[in-house]
Each structure stands twice: as structure tokens, then as C-alpha cells.
Amino acid sequence: MLRYTLMRLGIFAGCLVVVWGLVYSGVLPRGLGDSNFLWVLLLSLAISAPISFVVLRRERDRASVQIVQKVDRMKSNLEANRSQEDLADDTARAQGQTS
Numbered sequence: 001m002l003r004y005t006l007m008r009l010g011i012f013a014g015c016l017v018v019v020w021g022l023v024y025s026g027v028l029p030r031g032l033g034d035s036n037f038l039w040v041l042l043l044s045l046a047i048s049a050p051i052s053f054v055v056l057r058r059e060r061d062r063a064s065v066q067i068v069q070k071v072d073r074m075k076s077n078l079e080a081n082r083s084q085e086d087l088a089d090d091t092a093r094a095q096g097q098t099s
Contacts, residue, residue, distance in 0.1 A: 004063045008052050015048040016040065 020040050022028045031039030 001063045001066065004056060004059045007056055007059060008048075011052050011055065012044060012048040015051070016044040019044045019047065 019028065023030055023036070023040055023043075028043070030036050
């Protein structure tokens with residue numbers, strides 16, 4: 001998951017540098033007044049999102065599998081703990097009834 005996040009940030013940073021260069025070279029229009037930095041940021045985000053969606057598909061699928069495995073492992077551990085608690089409770093109740 002960390003790898004996917006770093007790759008996504010890398011694509012965003014690359015787009016940010018390219019958009020910043022294009023805006024300051026005059027190829028793309030500048031923002032209004034003091035909003036130039038916000039314009040560059042939003043444009044970079046809008047460009048990097050579809051690029052990340054296409055380019056990082058395999059990495060996203062790999063991260064998804066890891067998350068599903070982790071959730072399944074946690075569910076099985078939780079179920080094992082519940083069954084141990086039920087067994088201990090049943091044993092305590094049985095001992096309480098025989099006394």
C-alpha cells in the first residue's frame with residue numbers, strides 16, 4: 001500500500017512540475033491574481049488522477065489483494081477469539097450449575 005501511495009505521489013509531483021513549467025512559460029494560462037499556485041495545484045491534480053488510474057492499475061490491484069487478505073486474517077482472528085470466549089463462558093456456566 002505504501003508503494004502505491006508513493007507511486008501516486010510521484011505521478012502527482014511529476015505533473016506538478018510539468019504544469020508549473022507550462023504555466024510559467026506561457027503555454028498554459030496563469031491563474032487570476034494570487035490564485036496562480038492554486039490553479040497549478042488543481043490542474044496538476046486533474047491531470048495526475050486519470051494518469052494514475054490507468055498507469056497504476058496493476059499496483060492498485062496488488063494493494064487491494066493485500067488489504068483483502070489482511071481483513072480476512074483479522075476476521076478469522078476475531079472469530080477465533082469469540083469462540084474461545086464462548087468456550088470459556090460455557091465451561092464456567094457448566095461448572096456453576098454442577099456446584
